[in-house]
Amino acid sequence: MAVVDALIAQGHTPSLILADRGYTYLKQQMWAMPLHQRGIAQVIDLHKQQRGIRPGPIPGTVYADGGLFTDALPQRLRALLAPTLQMTSEERALLATRYDERTPYAFTTLGKPDRERGTQRYRGPAVTGRVRCPNHLTSMRLSAATRPTTSCTPDKPCACGLTVTLGPDDSFGTRQGPLWGTTKWKASYGRRSAVESANACLKIHHGQLQRHSTRVMGTTRTAILLAFIIAATNTSLLISRYHYDIGDPPADEQQPVASEPNARTALHRKRAFGRRTRATAAVPETAETGSARDGPPPTDDFANII
Numbered sequence: 001m002a003v004v005d006a007l008i009a010q011g012h013t014p015s016l017i018l019a020d021r022g023y024t025y026l027k028q029q030m031w032a033m034p035l036h037q038r039g040i041a042q043v044i045d046l047h048k049q050q051r052g053i054r055p056g057p058i059p060g061t062v063y064a065d066g067g068l069f070t071d072a073l074p075q076r077l078r079a080l081l082a083p084t085l086q087m088t089s090e091e092r093a094l095l096a097t098r099y100d101e102r103t104p105y106a107f108t109t110l111g112k113p114d115r116e117r118g119t120q121r122y123r124g125p126a127v128t129g130r131v132r133c134p135n136h137l138t139s140m141r142l143s144a145a146t147r148p149t150t151s152c153t154p155d156k157p158c159a160c161g162l163t164v165t166l167g168p169d170d171s172f173g174t175r176q177g178p179l180w181g182t183t184k185w186k187a188s189y190g191r192r193s194a195v196e197s198a199n200a201c202l203k204i205h206h207g208q209l210q211r212h213s214t215r216v217m218g219t220t221r222t223a224i225l226l227a228f229i230i231a232a233t234n235t236s237l238l239i240s241r242y243h244y245d246i247g248d249p250p251a252d253e254q255q256p257v258a259s260e261p262n263a264r265t266a267l268h269r270k271r272a273f274g275r276r277t278r279a280t281a282a283v284p285e286t287a288e289t290g291s292a293r294d295g296p297p298p299t300d301d302f303a304n305i306i
């Protein structure tokens with residue numbers, strides 16, 4: 001939270017954070033609530049303990065993997081496999097489409113949250129026209145070809161058309177915009193790996209941050225020395241990617257030169273550098289070699305990934 005507050009103080013308030021499970025599994029008072037109060041959303045992976053089906057806040061609702069659904073969520077969509085590291089990317093994409101099938105049954109946010117009280121209103125899927133429920137005649141007039149029809153019994157109360165307010169005690173820490181496991185969630189949370197480019201800039205391409213890079217004891221002293229390494233890395237990045245020499249900065253009236261966009265997608269981009277070996281480790285880093293070996297230019301997104 002200290003890092004987040006430092007970003008806010010600098011005028012770079014993140015709108016969304018893709019945090020590691022080590023943070024998001026903390027008690028909500030330690031992480032989810034302070035973020036919410038600062039107006040920051042999060043997309044999170046769920047711990048095994050946070051997954052599964054649980055009773056919802058009112059009759060006729062259930063929590064499935066942190067998201068709020070109507071009880072009409074079909075049984076076949078309840079106990080889905082969790083994605084694992086052993087799965088191929090095709091298998092994971094296929095699994096995500098199974099989670100996508102849950103989406104129509106989910107409650108969706110209504111209006112803005114009350115950040116002080118930690119509350120948010122949610123509307124049932126029949127009022128938003130995402131499912132057809134026999135208890136809501138307007139929804140039954142929608143096309144059955146484009147939306148699922150729930151198995152609700154007519155005249156038996158269901159929650160498909162209700163509005164519910166969730167408070168800080170209602171699965172607060174596991175609620176998120178995209179539903180866990182869906183294609184949308186996968187695309188959003190998958191951006192976490194981008195932080196590895198920033199880490200690689202510090203460790204390999206522009207700096208040599210490693211064990212014994214600093215030789216002082218204590219967090220504060222280490223932080224001060226780390227600041228020099230990070231500053232040097234940033235300076236090297238500025239020269240190689242933006243031709244901006246902080247020792248000889250361009251005049252104020254000169255328009256900044258944007259970095260050339262890379263036409264190839266990150267997936268197909270040729271890896272122009274190799275792993276550091278004992279032999280190459282001794283070669284001193286220069287701005288020129290950095291230019292040939294660095295990855296995509298840093299964006300503010302990196303700052304948002306912790």
Ligand SMILES: [Zn+2]
Pocket residue numbers: 072126133134135150152158159160161
């Ligand atoms: Zn219903």
